[in-house]
Amino acid sequence: xxxxxxxxxxxxxxxxxxxxxxxxxxxxxxxxxxxxxxxxxxxxxxxxxxxxxxxxxxxxxxxxxxxxxxxxxxxxxxxxxxxxxxxxxxxxxxxxxxxxxxxxxxxxxxxxxxxxxxxxxxxxxxxxxxxxxxxxxxxxxxxxxxxxxxxxxxxxxxxxxxxxxxxxxxxxxxxxxxxxxxxxxxxxx
Amino acid sequence: xxxxxxxxxxxxxxxxxxxxxxxxxxxxxxxxxxxxxxxxxxxxxxxxxxxxxxxxxxxxxxxxxxxxxxxxxxxxxxxxxxxxxxxxxxxxxxxxxxxxxxxxxxxxxxxxxxxxxxxxxxxxxxxxxxxxxxxxxxxx
Numbered sequence: 001x002x003x004x005x006x007x008x009x010x011x012x013x014x015x016x017x018x019x020x021x022x023x024x025x026x027x028x029x030x031x032x033x034x035x036x037x038x039x040x041x042x043x044x045x046x047x048x049x050x051x052x053x054x055x056x057x058x059x060x061x062x063x064x065x066x067x068x069x070x071x072x073x074x075x076x077x078x079x080x081x082x083x084x085x086x087x088x089x090x091x092x093x094x095x096x097x098x099x100x101x102x103x104x105x106x107x108x109x110x111x112x113x114x115x116x117x118x119x120x121x122x123x124x125x126x127x128x129x130x131x132x133x134x135x136x137x138x139x140x141x142x143x144x145x146x147x148x149x150x151x152x153x154x155x156x157x158x159x160x161x162x163x164x165x166x167x168x169x170x171x172x173x174x175x176x177x178x179x180x181x182x183x184x185x186x187x188x189x
Numbered sequence: 190x191x192x193x194x195x196x197x198x199x200x201x202x203x204x205x206x207x208x209x210x211x212x213x214x215x216x217x218x219x220x221x222x223x224x225x226x227x228x229x230x231x232x233x234x235x236x237x238x239x240x241x242x243x244x245x246x247x248x249x250x251x252x253x254x255x256x257x258x259x260x261x262x263x264x265x266x267x268x269x270x271x272x273x274x275x276x277x278x279x280x281x282x283x284x285x286x287x288x289x290x291x292x293x294x295x296x297x298x299x300x301x302x303x304x305x306x307x308x309x310x311x312x313x314x315x316x317x318x319x320x321x322x323x324x325x326x327x328x329x
Contacts, residue, residue, distance in 0.1 A: 051218070
């Protein structure tokens, strides 16, 4: 896992952050910004909210660096912070701007516009179905498919058993399968 | 049972929930990048100034020509009084390419056009040949 590869450099970054070195904070931000934002965006489905969640996560990360005792890997600790931030924020229902952004992204995409539109529509519906999942199922789905974490890693992050993770993922799959059944086969467009 | 095969659903979820790059705004919010300030479009300002200068210069040039016309063909144009047509004086009314004189014609007033920039013979050439304007008056 990419997180594990970074453990050595993470240790230096953590020490630098604890000493209050600005460059260390910056390097930590550069390392984790995309992952934290991706989890926040896929969980919330809202760009503005994802920005808030990511900002909160980094502020918690920077301010509580001294509390990291090293019981778990630093990556797992960061995941816990972003998951907690996600669960703390209520999902916004107003989605006009993100939808507009998706449409603009399709229009800007090179190649066959219709093909791109169909794929974008498909992915938009999948994301919409994910957003309707209960929070505890949704976060498992996001950690699994956005970050590619194994069941064991998800269980460590969430502080639950692997069986719980498997159960939540299984229920999420069933719910998504039902909600997206009308799209079955259209993914091969 | 899921209505979608597990593998197909997993593939669609992986595509739909793929990671994305964090926007620059996050960097700005956390103070790792400076706020991009609005810069005055200097090129646009230069173009606008050039357009204003061209338009204004053209207008000023036309005004200058008209003033020259007035200076050259104004009150110095001699008039001969026609029988029964008292002249009211010679004064240019228009200054943007033409020249005219207000005249008293019988009981009414009339303006006689002396010259126009569209004519082959421009107005300022009337000064050396003042009869031209007089002929216009007498032809009324």
